[in-house]
Amino acid sequence: MGSLFSKKQKTKRVLLLGLDGAGKSTILQNMMTSPNQSQTYPTIGFNVERIQYDQSDYELWDIGGQSKLRSFWSNHFISTKVIAFVVDSNDVDRLAEAKTAFDGIIDDNRTCQISIILIANKQDLPHVSLRV
Incomplete structure (x- = not known):
């Protein structure tokens, strides 16, 4: 009976942002299925998936x-709880570009109440420049 009157949990929005090729789609796909089960392709626009974890x-x-799509990222900041910024830690040539994109996010006043996570992706590759 308690669940009859309990408040419905609101869905929390998480944005996966980062440069093209950083591995955002692969991370999302691996959360939805077994890792490395299928090939990913560059995301044109966006993909949205829903998951339930720990009763949320x-x-x-x-x-x-x-x-050309990065200027649209900020359109999604409203109602977002978490931004996970994904960096390809194997692509040393684009680290400065990734930092510029990340700085644009943290400098936006709409993100001051959003938790931001930095993911140094592709740590398993041999020429990693961001070792964590």
Whole structure:
């Protein structure tokens, strides 16, 4: 009977942001299925998946990271609880570009109440420049 009157848990929005090729879609896909089960392709626009974890509902938004799409990232900040910024730690040539994109997120006043996670992805590759 207690559950009859309990407040419905609101879905929490999580944005997966980062440059194209950083691995956002692969991370999302691996959360939804067994790792490495299928091939991913560059995200044009966005992909949205819903998951439930620890009795909470999450809406995961994988938003394309191509330079022409980055100006649209901020359109998704409203109602977002977490931004997971994914960096390809094997792509040393684009670290400065990734930092610029990340700085644009943290400098936006709409993100001051959003938790931000930095994911140094592709740590398993041999030429990693961001060792964690």
